[in-house]
Amino acid sequence: xxxxxxxxxxxxxxxxxxxxxxxxxxxxxxxxxxxxxxxxxxxxxxxxxxxxxxxxxxxxxxxxxxxxxxxxxxxxxxxxxxxxxxxxxxxxxxxxxxxxxxxxxxxxxxxxxxxxxxxxxxxxxxxxxxxxxxxxxxxxxxxxxxxxxxx
Numbered sequence: 001x002x003x004x005x006x007x008x009x010x011x012x013x014x015x016x017x018x019x020x021x022x023x024x025x026x027x028x029x030x031x032x033x034x035x036x037x038x039x040x041x042x043x044x045x046x047x048x049x050x051x052x053x054x055x056x057x058x059x060x061x062x063x064x065x066x067x068x069x070x071x072x073x074x075x076x077x078x079x080x081x082x083x084x085x086x087x088x089x090x091x092x093x094x095x096x097x098x099x100x101x102x103x104x105x106x107x108x109x110x111x112x113x114x115x116x117x118x119x120x121x122x123x124x125x126x127x128x129x130x131x132x133x134x135x136x137x138x139x140x141x142x143x144x145x146x147x148x149x150x151x
Contacts, residue, residue, distance in 0.1 A: 002048055005055065014054055022050045062104060069101045109139040 008014045026046045033039045076094040080086065113135055 002052075004048075004051065008051065008055070011058075014051075017054065018047065018050070022047065062107070066101065066104050069097050069104070073097050073101065105139075109136070112139070 023043075026043055029046075030039055030042050033042065073094065076090055076097065079090055080094065083090075113132065
């Protein structure tokens, strides 16, 4: 069973791919099908496969960006620690990379909350404020919001 993640509808690239590229191809591919129910099922099947492929590719890109940012932060941290004179450009690059990494971690937190909510709904539980706050606190414990430089 597959469930569509409707947060993809906020992604402009995904909407463009579906509306202007995939959907016209799918309709043309099944133009000879006369049964409307069968056509609808075939369209859903094709869109599902394209959506899964897009989601996996997007996930891979975000993971690559995260790895690159972590490496860059580590390099910048080494430069800051090994330098006697603090360069403003290095500090600015460090802060920028740290903010981008924080944004990715927040995105992961929202994704986890979305998945948890779906699990609770499937199993008959209602997501409560307690569970959302619990997930937020677990996420906050995993992330480092400040780095102490110096003694």
